[in-house]
Amino acid sequence: MKPTLLVLAAGIGSRYGGLKQLDGVGPNGEPILEYSVYDALRAGFGKLVFVIRPDIAGAFKEQVTSKFADRVTVEYVYQDLSMLPEGYSVPPQRQKPWGTGHAILVAEPVIDEPFVAINADDFYGAAAYRLLGQHLSSIQDMAVTDYAMVGYRLRNTLSEFGSVARGVCRVEGDYLQSIVELTNIEKVGEQARYTDTGGQVQSLSGDETVSLNIWGFTPTIFNQLRRLFIQFLDEQGESEKGEFYIPEAVGALLRNRWARVKILPSQDPWFGVTYQADKPHVIERIHALIDQGSYPEQLWSQA
Numbered sequence: 001m002k003p004t005l006l007v008l009a010a011g012i013g014s015r016y017g018g019l020k021q022l023d024g025v026g027p028n029g030e031p032i033l034e035y036s037v038y039d040a041l042r043a044g045f046g047k048l049v050f051v052i053r054p055d056i057a058g059a060f061k062e063q064v065t066s067k068f069a070d071r072v073t074v075e076y077v078y079q080d081l082s083m084l085p086e087g088y089s090v091p092p093q094r095q096k097p098w099g100t101g102h103a104i105l106v107a108e109p110v111i112d113e114p115f116v117a118i119n120a121d122d123f124y125g126a127a128a129y130r131l132l133g134q135h136l137s138s139i140q141d142m143a144v145t146d147y148a149m150v151g152y153r154l155r156n157t158l159s160e161f162g163s164v165a166r167g168v169c170r171v172e173g174d175y176l177q178s179i180v181e182l183t184n185i186e187k188v189g190e191q192a193r194y195t196d197t198g199g200q201v202q203s204l205s206g207d208e209t210v211s212l213n214i215w216g217f218t219p220t221i222f223n224q225l226r227r228l229f230i231q232f233l234d235e236q237g238e239s240e241k242g243e244f245y246i247p248e249a250v251g252a253l254l255r256n257r258w259a260r261v262k263i264l265p266s267q268d269p270w271f272g273v274t275y276q277a278d279k280p281h282v283i284e285r286i287h288a289l290i291d292q293g294s295y296p297e298q299l300w301s302q303a
Helices: 032-042 054-063 100-105 126-137 221-236 246-255 276-291
Strands: 004-008 047-052 073-078 115-119 146-153 164-172 175-188 191-195 201-204 209-217 260-265
Touching: 004 032, 004 100, 032 126, 047 054, 054 073, 100 115, 100 221, 100 246, 115 126, 126 146, 126 209, 126 260, 146 164, 175 246, 209 246, 221 246, 246 260
Parallel strands: 004 047, 004 115, 047 073, 146 260
Antiparallel strands: 115 209, 146 209, 164 175, 164 209, 175 191, 175 260, 191 201
């Protein structure tokens, strides 16, 4: 069975100052997510699902998916704050989405096969899709909870222009043992630091394996996420800014022994657009990959 690519593209982009999921970085104005789609299609993925907000749907379809909609099945899911389990309501002042875990959960109605979930504004490299595609294509039982994650080295994922959030992993053998979502991670030479919840600055070596939200799941994840999302709402449902992060949800699955997650290390470059100042660097990296022959200059000129 061919896997599906689920692209999480409903973010507000507050640190970026605009819709970074639509901002062009390729030579013909392609956003990063088009390179992700290109890599997934040549790795054998059979369907695309985009989680977007209703207010950007028109621009998203016109500027992006119209370019490849005739090549593959494309589905759209709209993430809205009001999409909550029965008995729960949105805090009056809340504007932020509920987070990546919620974004995956709302895609349940259109996904019945193994799938890869990614952020729209992260460039993961072609190897990530080959690795996850091979892992998921071998799955015959949709009820299994053998998941997978592509792992990257922390120092290769940091921004020169501000702090980032990363899921820092503890790995034994080929499998993820635990994952902790750290925010406010800043680059310090070849190392890094972050500010913990108590306001204390903590050091990181830079060699840590981190999650960049590129996951391989079976549809079983939806029931698990629903259960964990309800727990999140019970604890943080009145918060105006709290988010249900997928790394934290996966961490809960591991602690409860409800799943295992194989780490698939990739040596391909990662980069993304967290801040506007990241954009020139991303453009430079894309052009270098085109010069190396990794991508055509006209991304959709080839079948």
